Amino acid sequence: MTAIDSPAPLVDAEEVRRLRQEKLESIGRWVLPLAIMVLAVFLWDRICVWNEIPKYILPRPGVVMQTMYSDAGLLFSSLLVTLKITFLSLLLAVIGGVGLSVLFTQSKWVEMSFFPFAIVLQVTPIVAIFPLINIYVANQTVKLLLCAWIVAFFPILSNTTLGLNSVDRNLRDMFRLNGATRWQQLRYLRLPAAMPYFLGGLKIAGGLSLIGAVVAEFVAGASGQSSGLASRIIEAGYRLNAPRLFAALILISLAGIVIFLVLSLISHLILRRWHESAIKQER
Incomplete structure (x- = not known):
């Protein structure tokens, strides 16, 4: 050799x-x-x-699973109500957040005028805003939807705005030298560059929309008006029905995990062929 x-x-x-x-x-x-x-x-x-430990204080896992099976009709119908609010609020957050981000990048005056209001909505606790929503909004579903939307809106807005403003300056100058219009720059340069930022914000907003829906149901459910999983937790707590309470908590956790995994999969499928964050790195 x-x-x-x-x-x-x-x-x-x-x-x-x-x-x-x-x-x-x-x-x-x-x-x-x-x-x-x-x-x-x-x-x-x-x-x-x-x-x-008695089951009304801390039930055994087998008791919780048995309760989830026996109360499946009640719990899963409530889960559907919570998920409906979650996905609708997430959809509205995407539409509103992306649309407003585009306006921000097209006009600095619009961004300077309206971005502080978005920050105010983000930093104000939703439990403090809900009493006002409860006064001015009559429909219960709209109340819950509005609360969940407020929580999920800001991550989409901030991440997408950051992405739209993070375009390489050399590429932007090249587009201008070739006579590209503002909307052509937006479509062929800014939006593709902002896609990883938007998808990152979407994964955050997915979990926050579920949290916002549950928190809104907790506030509204105190008067027995909500039929989501949060109201089942409140009801179970009043009745010392700990197995049902734990079963509802497990369903909420599983729903959050599934939402995160689905959004992560969507992000990977979109970015895997061209963006460094999704391309498998050589060791």
Whole structure:
């Protein structure tokens, strides 16, 4: 074997090690969280047994699953109500946030005039705004939708505005030198450049829209007017029905996880062929 050929086995061994490491990481990405979750559920069950905790204080996981099955009609119908508010508010946040972001990038005067109001909506707690909404809005669904929209709106607006304003200056000058109109720059340069920022804001807004819907239902549900999962939690708390309360909490958590995963998948599918954040990096 010559001196030139001698490094080849080392390179092959390094490649095998790298592939093995990638395989272990891909498996561990799913196995480790599931193992920790199973261990947490097991400890939850054992704590209830060892301390003889009554189910109206802390129910065992099996009791919660049984309640979720027996109350499935009530819980899942309430889940649909909550999800309807969540997705409608997210859709309105996307339309309003993207539309206003485009206006901001087309006119600095518009941005300076209206962006502070968006910040005010973001920093003001929704529980403080809801009493005013309750006075001026009669329809209960519109009340909940408006509250959830306020929570989800700002991440879309701020991230998309940041993306539209983060265009490479050299590319922008090139478009101007070639006689591109303002709307051509928006369509072929600014919007594609802003897509990763928008999708990042969308993932944040997806979770916030669910949080906003649940918080709005909590505030409205205090008077028994809401039929979403939050009102079921309030009702279960008043009746010391802890199994139903835990079942509703689990459904809300699962809904949030599914929303995040779906939006992450959409983001990956859109960006995977051209943006560095989604392209698999070589090690």
